[in-house]
Amino acid sequence: MLYAYLLSVVRTVAPIAAGWLITQALRLGVTIEPGPVESLVTGAFAALYYAAFRFAELKLSPRLGWLLGWARPPEYPRT
Known part of the structure; x- marks a missing residue:
C-alpha cells in the first residue's frame, strides 16, 4: 500500500518538476538546438x-x- 502511494506521488511530481526545470532553463536564456x-x-x-x-x-x-x-x-x- 505504501509503495503504491509513493509511486503515485512520484508519477505526479516528476512531470511537474520537469516542467518547472524546463521553464527555469528557458528563463535563463538556454536555447534549444x-x-x-x-x-x-x-x-x-x-x-x-x-x-x-x-x-x-x-x-x-x-x-x-x-x-x-x-x-x-x-x-x-x-x-
Missing part, C-alpha cells in the same frame, strides 16, 4: 499516443490494447 527539439517532439508524440490508446482501451474496448503491443492492460496485485 533543432536536434533536441525533434527528440522532445518525438517523446511527446509517443506519450500522447500511449495516453490516447490506454484511455481508449479502458473506456472503449480492451481490444485496442493491441495498438500498445499487448492485448491486456497491466494488472497489479492487491495487497
Whole structure:
C-alpha cells in the first residue's frame, strides 16, 4: 500500500518538476538546438499516443490494447 502511494506521488511530481526545470532553463536564456527539439517532439508524440490508446482501451474496448503491443492492460496485485 505504501509503495503504491509513493509511486503515485512520484508519477505526479516528476512531470511537474520537469516542467518547472524546463521553464527555469528557458528563463535563463538556454536555447534549444533543432536536434533536441525533434527528440522532445518525438517523446511527446509517443506519450500522447500511449495516453490516447490506454484511455481508449479502458473506456472503449480492451481490444485496442493491441495498438500498445499487448492485448491486456497491466494488472497489479492487491495487497
